Amino acid sequence: MDLNHAAAVLTDPPPINKSRIGIYSSLLPYSPPGAGFSSGLYLTIPRKRPGILDDVRSSGWLDAMRSSSPPRKKLTKDFNIEVASDDTDVAYRSWMLKYPSALSSFDHITNYAKGKRIALFLDYDGTLSPIVDDPDRAFMSNAMRSAVRNVAKCFPTAIISGRSRDKVFEFVGLTELYYAGSHGMDIMGPVGHSVSDDTPNCIRSTDKQGKEVNLFQPASEFLPMIDEVFRSLVENTKGIKGAKVENNKFCVSVHYRNVDEKSWTTIAKCVHNILKGYPRLRLTHGRKVSYRLSLENDDISVLEVRPVINWDKGKAVEFLLESLGLSNCDDVLPIYVGDDRTDEDAFKVLRKGNRGYGILVSSVPKESSAFYSLRDPSEVMEFLKSLVRQKNLSSL
Numbered sequence: 001m002d003l004n005h006a007a008a009v010l011t012d013p014p015p016i017n018k019s020r021i022g023i024y025s026s027l028l029p030y031s032p033p034g035a036g037f038s039s040g041l042y043l044t045i046p047r048k049r050p051g052i053l054d055d056v057r058s059s060g061w062l063d064a065m066r067s068s069s070p071p072r073k074k075l076t077k078d079f080n081i082e083v084a085s086d087d088t089d090v091a092y093r094s095w096m097l098k099y100p101s102a103l104s105s106f107d108h109i110t111n112y113a114k115g116k117r118i119a120l121f122l123d124y125d126g127t128l129s130p131i132v133d134d135p136d137r138a139f140m141s142n143a144m145r146s147a148v149r150n151v152a153k154c155f156p157t158a159i160i161s162g163r164s165r166d167k168v169f170e171f172v173g174l175t176e177l178y179y180a181g182s183h184g185m186d187i188m189g190p191v192g193h194s195v196s197d198d199t200p201n202c203i204r205s206t207d208k209q210g211k212e213v214n215l216f217q218p219a220s221e222f223l224p225m226i227d228e229v230f231r232s233l234v235e236n237t238k239g240i241k242g243a244k245v246e247n248n249k250f251c252v253s254v255h256y257r258n259v260d261e262k263s264w265t266t267i268a269k270c271v272h273n274i275l276k277g278y279p280r281l282r283l284t285h286g287r288k289v290s291y292r293l294s295l296e297n298d299d300i301s302v303l304e305v306r307p308v309i310n311w312d313k314g315k316a317v318e319f320l321l322e323s324l325g326l327s328n329c330d331d332v333l334p335i336y337v338g339d340d341r342t343d344e345d346a347f348k349v350l351r352k353g354n355r356g357y358g359i360l361v362s363s364v365p366k367e368s369s370a371f372y373s374l375r376d377p378s379e380v381m382e383f384l385k386s387l388v389r390q391k392n393l394s395s396l
């Protein structure tokens, strides 16, 4: 990666070819012959809808809010619930033909990793901690913390979150890893490799333990603007019951999970009106549109305001690999685990360069650029523990 391009560029990244053609067969997860995802099995997963909410000026934002949120009323008749959950199982199992479980494919992953150095990238919300109603209470369990600590002792590990870097560090509380907040727009990484003093927006700093680090903030010029928008959003949404605005330093989240659906138009219009005055900010939707068959959807229900710069979690992965001295090496296997639409940028980077494995955490079928899947944070924990066990057997 040319780090001189790491400076804020006011363009969106070019579209990335999602085709699977041309990918090393050894890197591909095992899929039985003819295992393509069939539309005949009760389920069609919509392709990613182009542009919905990528641009606040586009229409359809309300539809996207609806389509990515759970049904508010659950089916009450036992019979209906049974049918629905059977369908859900069938749909999930057929989806897993395309995105096999990283646990059942663990041998394939570790065989491919032999002789390579694994670098691990982890999302936070929905990956290390379960999705909960109150964003301030998205705590990770002690068991998960210990699994993350152990894995970080074995492999270079970074957490890449949409949260502010300070907030995610507060939740995780481990000094053994690297942290990137604000969807990768705030990276604290190691010094000593090819990321140099003249990399734009990168400064030498110290972490909480006084260790020398590189602090890379490609959107630093947006800080005053983000603060202003945050205050404005708080002020203007305070009359909407259940709305919550979260300052993630270089981006802002507007949560509507606890807002009555009748007020979604109000909240979306409010965000839209405020952003009219900020053409250098854009609005994205915090999750990928998913197929809703499940009664319990793993929705995210958040609108995210962020600078219009060519920087995302995928770029953050490349930056960290470079900082760790692990980029352009054939003997490195990056693995990225995440559940959110914003994690797709990282999955694409790993897939595009045939570089590593994306693992999507989802309990419902979703179209993704990941190779593998895990159902929920408890499976993520199991996967991390398995990596440690394998490393201790000296076979990684």
Ligand SMILES: O=P(O)(O)OC[C@H]1O[C@H](O[C@H]2O[C@H](CO)[C@@H](O)[C@H](O)[C@H]2O)[C@H](O)[C@@H](O)[C@@H]1O
Pocket (backbone or CB within 6 Å): 123, 124, 125, 126, 130, 131, 132, 133, 134, 135, 136, 138, 160, 161, 162, 163, 246, 248, 253, 255, 257, 286, 299, 300, 301, 302, 304, 340, 342
């Ligand atoms: O990149 P991530 O670490 O996955 O962060 C993405 C967003 O996560 C948080 O919101 C989500 O989790 C909350 C707690 O479970 C939940 O209440 C909310 O509905 C979800 O959208 C975080 O609060 C956001 O700021 C992050 O952008």
